[in-house]
Amino acid sequence: MRLDVVLRVVSKLLLPFMLMFAAYVQLHGEYGPGGGFQAGVIAGAGIILYGIMFGLPAAQSIMPPKLVEFLVPLGVLIFAGTGVISFFYAMNFLDYSALGPVTGLSEQYAQILGIIVVEIGVLVTVASTMVAIFYGFAGRGQD
Amino acid sequence: MIFEQLPALIVAVPLLASVFTTMFQRGHVAWWITTLSIFSLPVMAWLMTVEVLTNGTISYAMGGWEPPIGIEYRIDAANALVILIVSAVAAVIMPYARASVTAEMASDQHAWFYTMYLLCVSGLIGIAATGDAFNAFVFLEISSLSTYTMIALGQSRRSLLAAYQYLIVGTIGATFYVIGVGLLYIVTGTLNFNDMAQRLPEAGYENAILAALAFITVGLGLKIALFPLHVWLPNAYAKAPSVATALLAATATKVAIYLLMRVFFSIYGTSIIFEQLPVLELMLILSITAMFAGSIVAVFENNAKRLMAYSSVAQVGYMTLGIAMASVLGLSGSLIHLANHAFMKGAAFLVLGAVAYRLGSVKISDMGGIGRVMPISMGCFVIAGLSLIGVPGTVGFISKYYLVLATFEKGWWWLAFLIVLSSLIAVLYVGRVVEAAWFKTPSVEMRQIGGDPPMVMLVPILLLTLGCVVFGIDASLTSGLAETAAQSLFAGWRQ
Amino acid sequence: MDLLEGIIQRYNDWITIFLMVSGLYIVVARGNMIKKLVGLSLFQTSVFLLYISAGKVIGGTAPILADGITAYSNPLPHVLILTAIVVGVATLALGLALVVRINEVYGTIEEEEIFPLEDDDA
Amino acid sequence: MEFAVNSVLLTMMAVISIAIIRMQNLFGVVILAGIYSFLMASVFMVLDAVDVGMTEASVGAGISTVLFLSVLGLVKVRESKSIHTPLLPLFVAIVTGGVLIYGTWTLPEFGSALSPANAHVGALYLERSMPDMKVPNVVTSVLASYRGFDTFGEVVVVFTAGVAVLLLLRRGSGRAKAMRRNMVARGLIPDNQLTDEERAQKEAKDAS
Numbered sequence A: 001m002r003l004d005v006v007l008r009v010v011s012k013l014l015l016p017f018m019l020m021f022a023a024y025v026q027l028h029g030e031y032g033p034g035g036g037f038q039a040g041v042i043a044g045a046g047i048i049l050y051g052i053m054f055g056l057p058a059a060q061s062i063m064p065p066k067l068v069e070f071l072v073p074l075g076v077l078i079f080a081g082t083g084v085i086s087f088f089y090a091m092n093f094l095d096y097s098a099l100g101p102v103t104g105l106s107e108q109y110a111q112i113l114g115i116i117v118v119e120i121g122v123l124v125t126v127a128s129t130m131v132a133i134f135y136g137f138a139g140r141g142q143d
Numbered sequence B: 001m002i003f004e005q006l007p008a009l010i011v012a013v014p015l016l017a018s019v020f021t022t023m024f025q026r027g028h029v030a031w032w033i034t035t036l037s038i039f040s041l042p043v044m045a046w047l048m049t050v051e052v053l054t055n056g057t058i059s060y061a062m063g064g065w066e067p068p069i070g071i072e073y074r075i076d077a078a079n080a081l082v083i084l085i086v087s088a089v090a091a092v093i094m095p096y097a098r099a100s101v102t103a104e105m106a107s108d109q110h111a112w113f114y115t116m117y118l119l120c121v122s123g124l125i126g127i128a129a130t131g132d133a134f135n136a137f138v139f140l141e142i143s144s145l146s147t148y149t150m151i152a153l154g155q156s157r158r159s160l161l162a163a164y165q166y167l168i169v170g171t172i173g174a175t176f177y178v179i180g181v182g183l184l185y186i187v188t189g190t191l192n193f194n195d196m197a198q199r200l201p202e203a204g205y206e207n208a209i210l211a212a213l214a215f216i217t218v219g220l221g222l223k224i225a226l227f228p229l230h231v232w233l234p235n236a237y238a239k240a241p242s243v244a245t246a247l248l249a250a251t252a253t254k255v256a257i258y259l260l261m262r263v264f265f266s267i268y269g270t271s272i273i274f275e276q277l278p279v280l281e282l283m284l285i286l287s288i289t290a291m292f293a294g295s296i297v298a299v300f301e302n303n304a305k306r307l308m309a310y311s312s313v314a315q316v317g318y319m320t321l322g323i324a325m326a327s328v329l330g331l332s333g334s335l336i337h338l339a340n341h342a343f344m345k346g347a348a349f350l351v352l353g354a355v356a357y358r359l360g361s362v363k364i365s366d367m368g369g370i371g372r373v374m375p376i377s378m379g380c381f382v383i384a385g386l387s388l389i390g391v392p393g394t395v396g397f398i399s400k401y402y403l404v405l406a407t408f409e410k411g412w413w414w415l416a417f418l419i420v421l422s423s424l425i426a427v428l429y430v431g432r433v434v435e436a437a438w439f440k441t442p443s444v445e446m447r448q449i450g451g452d453p454p455m456v457m458l459v460p461i462l463l464l465t466l467g468c469v470v471f472g473i474d475a476s477l478t479s480g481l482a483e484t485a486a487q488s489l490f491a492g493w494r495q
Numbered sequence C: 001m002d003l004l005e006g007i008i009q010r011y012n013d014w015i016t017i018f019l020m021v022s023g024l025y026i027v028v029a030r031g032n033m034i035k036k037l038v039g040l041s042l043f044q045t046s047v048f049l050l051y052i053s054a055g056k057v058i059g060g061t062a063p064i065l066a067d068g069i070t071a072y073s074n075p076l077p078h079v080l081i082l083t084a085i086v087v088g089v090a091t092l093a094l095g096l097a098l099v100v101r102i103n104e105v106y107g108t109i110e111e112e113e114i115f116p117l118e119d120d121d122a
Numbered sequence D: 001m002e003f004a005v006n007s008v009l010l011t012m013m014a015v016i017s018i019a020i021i022r023m024q025n026l027f028g029v030v031i032l033a034g035i036y037s038f039l040m041a042s043v044f045m046v047l048d049a050v051d052v053g054m055t056e057a058s059v060g061a062g063i064s065t066v067l068f069l070s071v072l073g074l075v076k077v078r079e080s081k082s083i084h085t086p087l088l089p090l091f092v093a094i095v096t097g098g099v100l101i102y103g104t105w106t107l108p109e110f111g112s113a114l115s116p117a118n119a120h121v122g123a124l125y126l127e128r129s130m131p132d133m134k135v136p137n138v139v140t141s142v143l144a145s146y147r148g149f150d151t152f153g154e155v156v157v158v159f160t161a162g163v164a165v166l167l168l169l170r171r172g173s174g175r176a177k178a179m180r181r182n183m184v185a186r187g188l189i190p191d192n193q194l195t196d197e198e199r200a201q202k203e204a205k206d207a208s
Helices: A002-030 A036-054 A056-062 A065-089 A096-103 A107-140 B002-023 B027-055 B077-104 B107-129 B133-152 B157-188 B193-202 B206-224 B233-239 B242-270 B272-276 B279-299 B304-325 B328-359 B375-389 B395-410 B413-438 B455-473 B476-489 C002-029 C033-055 C075-106 C111-118 D002-022 D026-046 D050-072 D087-103 D121-133 D138-146 D148-169 D174-185 D196-207
Strands: B058-061 B072-075
Touching: A002 A036, A002 A107, A002 D138, A036 A056, A036 A107, A036 D050, A056 A107, A065 A096, A065 A107, A065 B002, A065 D148, A096 A107, A107 C075, A107 D050, A107 D121, A107 D138, A107 D148, B002 B027, B002 B058, B002 B072, B002 B107, B002 D148, B027 B058, B027 B077, B027 B107, B072 B077, B072 B107, B072 B193, B077 B107, B077 B242, B077 B328, B077 B455, B077 B476, B107 B133, B107 B242, B107 D148, B133 B157, B133 B242, B133 C075, B133 D148, B157 B193, B157 B206, B157 B233, B157 C002, B157 C033, B157 C075, B157 C111, B193 B242, B206 B242, B206 D087, B233 B242, B233 B304, B242 B304, B242 B328, B242 B476, B279 B304, B279 B413, B304 B328, B304 B395, B304 B413, B328 B375, B328 B395, B328 B455, B328 B476, B375 B395, B375 B413, B375 B455, B395 B413, B395 B455, B395 B476, C002 C033, C002 D002, C002 D087, C033 C075, C033 D002, C033 D026, C033 D050, C075 C111, C075 D050, C075 D121, C075 D138, C075 D148, D002 D026, D026 D050, D121 D138, D138 D148
Parallel strands: none
Antiparallel strands: B058 B072
8 A cells, every 4th residue: 555655646746747748739739749639638648547546536526527527518619619700701611711800810820720729629528528438437436 | 691601500500509408418408409400400401402403513611621622511412312301300300309208218318318319410411411531431420429329328228238239330330431431542642522533533553442342332331231231220220219210210321321322423433443343233132132131030020110120121222222223213213212211211110119108118019909099100100111012102102113113224124023022021011010000909008008199299200101191192302302313423424 | 672671561561451350350259348349449440550551651751841851741641540549439438338338237248148138029 | 661660560569469369358458459559659650640659659558448447447357258159250350351452452652752642632731731821730730720620520529429428327417316216116107118227126126
């Protein structure tokens, strides 16, 4: 059980770093390898690791199941919402150039903005789904 | 202006609705969201169909990126017809769903069941609308995952088993499809159907193209439940919640058949290579086997839902028979049967759902005399059954009429004979249910089950049955659409 | 040298095919539901290799544009496979959830032990 | 060079897959599958697919293994020996392998920038990513913009799986469950509407 203490301390220390790494992978996606998926998986893995070490209730106190259940569809909504905006400018679904007139950015930067927003949607859904799936399995083992 | 966005909207509306049904986890709110969004689909599908018929093919570039750089939605008469079928059936089932889902599921599952229903519908429409081979795979998976989940929500513990088995088979099928698309991509460098069709004749690398055809055919064959790849279907249909069974039986296999037609005729049809493999001959043999084997197994089935599921295996045989004939007339027959089968199987499974709702069982041995107790529903079942047989005045007759015409055109008299012969077997299995329902005296318990189901369930049944009769008497709408659709699938066919 | 490379390349192709086929074999042959899912993910993963090796350009680098580099590998297969990997794990999660439920109601995850329980056609 | 490295990695993977077929301890199988994914990720890296390698390592070797292990905590971890002969599976495997060998016998030359796959649409993305959107990682620009709709579909797939797993595994909200149990206990739900579990419980109660 003493080894356990080391593991617990390490994983507690690890959590913020994992989340930071996820943020790096997320934001750096345009310039290097990475993006919403990879970041989402890493962030989800952070919470899962925490849950494995400290038990399901501890993980659920950081990420309540209700919140997770809300975040899973929220990511899709962010993605789809970005797509729907273009309808209002008579452009096709998911045409990020429509973000130009909204924000006053040039076409190229409107594209980049679109990519960033969409990747956030991906991150939210992927990370929360990973956590949701873990909660599902871990919750089954409780009784 | 909004009309130009219809191809995207028809997929995006149910997807967005599924987001909201997930967020508001209240069963009745979810039902309203689902119903309102699903009711908009047939309207949009109809507008698109009119647009296609008047102005020709619609090409819609997702994200504003022109194909083949971006993903294209390409609507011609063929997929307009398929989208129309899917959205119409999905809408008709909705009122029925409320009563049936409430009876069959725990209340905290309702909202997310509707999420799955919406995702399944949008996945199916997405497969039909897309003009991109890989995008079709993504939407195939959306519809598949939601289908597995719906099946697993059935009441019996066998539902879980059926869902698991379908998941394994379905994933193998999808992976085969991905292998096929990968090989096509390697030799053509594109994923866009239209672009692929143009580049295929000059591509060379015959081996890879033929292997791709084999993989795509087997992969989609698993989804279609083409004999002998049908083993997952009877359990899946028999054990799913009634609403899910009706939706799947009426739409899911049809969309996969459409995709197979698209690959065969619009892509491979442009190239001489198609004739180097005996695909069509093989398909002819399998279709005929399916027509007979499916029907014969159905005759000996005691569970009415399974009986109808085996009948679906046989009916799929008629649809692929039209593909195997590779003529405009044969393909028209397939497409008409696609639409008609949605009416009759939709109606039949909804009636069986109503029986399950009142009686709690769909075993034929338990259904003795149920016709006297639930006369309207079982009357509708008789009409749907006559349709399955192909009696004149019903839609089934129109389908078979076209198929028989196509065999005459080819000079295959023996095939016309086989079509008629297999219809006679349908008399036997439909007859078994009808005999139990109408020619036995109901037991005392049977008299107490409460008669026909509530109005919300009865109206969808009546609507689909009405479709069986109306389009059976005046087939100008369906057959006109199907002929135009067959011609547009054949547009690139090498002369 | 070319001959040697040709031989090695053919060897690699065939090993890839062996990997796909062995995954498929596990799915079809085994009755244990978890092992089937393992086989399924092996099968899918090795199919990805078909795409990725088609996108490789010899002498090229990863498709991240930078000054002074002229040859890049093809980004499109990478994008497709990213999508396919995520689809694969989604399917796996659903499959495992079904296995957990099946284990709860049947007490086993061996198909050969479950089928005898379901002989009567209810 | 790439050839040789890949040959070594692929050979190791072939050995692992044979081990997976033979091994009956599911823990071992799952761990081997994780190693397999790691090796595959390395192969992807060698083939310049850095994004894919990263994803395969985190998803295939990471998340999948965690999921498998958390399920293994709930089920029997030893696979029982199969009784029937694997003739059909062998047939399926051999035919599939045969068609694959036939299909890949002559393919565009490996690694050529002029092969159809690399010269047609793929090359267009490399040319246009900078002028269109100033994104140097072309994988990101294709993923999120040119083929953004695919990615949207993919997010929906993940969403579907998330909802599906919760729907199947979530312990029903206490109130709905209790209401249902109460109704079953008081006999308010007709027998034919009971789930198998409820029926078994009821029969057990009736018997006692």
